[in-house]
Amino acid sequence: xxxxxxxxxxxxxxxxxxxxxxxxxxxxxxxxxxxxxxxxxxxxxxxxxxxxxxxxxxxxxxxxxxxxxxxxxxxxxxxxxxxxxxxxxxxxxxxxxxxxxxxxxxxxxxxxxxxxxxxxxxxxxxxxxxxxxxxxx
Numbered sequence: 508x509x510x511x512x513x514x515x516x517x518x519x520x521x522x523x524x525x526x527x528x529x530x531x532x533x534x535x536x537x538x539x540x541x542x543x544x545x546x547x548x549x550x551x552x553x554x555x556x557x558x559x560x561x562x563x564x565x566x567x568x569x570x571x572x573x574x575x576x577x578x579x580x581x582x583x584x585x586x587x588x589x590x591x592x593x594x595x596x597x598x599x600x601x602x603x604x605x606x607x608x609x610x611x612x613x614x615x616x617x618x619x620x621x622x623x624x625x626x627x628x629x630x631x632x633x634x635x636x637x638x639x640x641x642x643x644x
Contacts (some may be wrong), residue, residue, distance in 0.1 A: 508537050511600055511608055513590055514616030515545025517568055520552040520576065522614055527580035542608060543585040544600070548573050550585055 510526060512519045523541050530539040543550065549570045557565045576583045588602040593613060600608040 508611045509540045509542065509609060510612045510614065511610040512541060512543045512614045512616055513600070514618060515543055515547060515550040515573070515585065516616060516618050517551050517553060517566070518618070519543055519545070519614075519616035520550050522616060523576055523583050523585075524552070524580065527576075527583050530582060531580075539582065541580075541583045543576065543583070544588045544590060544602070544608070545573060545585055546587070546589055548587050550576065 512522055520543070523543050526539055526541050550573055551568050551570050552575075553566050554569045555567045557567075559565050573585045573587060576585050586605075588605050590600055591603050592601045593599075594601065594607075598610050600610060600613065602608065
């Protein structure tokens with residue numbers, strides 16, 4: 508089974524790591540190959556997790572080279588690319604300037620958009636939103 512994860516942030520990397528762990532523990536019905544498509548040359552993963560209280564955890568995240576997952580988890584490949592469309596009937600993910608990827612399952616981990624209070628206008632040159640280190644210029 509080929510699983511394609513779109514998004515190289517914490518959610519996408521954590522998903523790939525968990526799929527690889529399940530596959531290596533033979534807790535999946537078939538062999539799983541995972542491809543992560545990231546818009547940048549790096550991936551963001553969780554370095555440490557600290558339980559602060561019963562319901563609160565603190566994550567320390569780090570940006571790592573795009574190939575770090577394949578070194579730690581065989582069967583996981585990360586590529587840099589931008590998805591232009593998903594052809595569900597034909598199970599194809601079309602990428603800008605690259606060959607399409609065939610998939611059996613696709614997982615969307617494309618992140619969040621920053622919350623901007625309604626009183627602010629994004630049209631103003633004085634208003635900037637920051638979601639992660641890539642959005643800081």
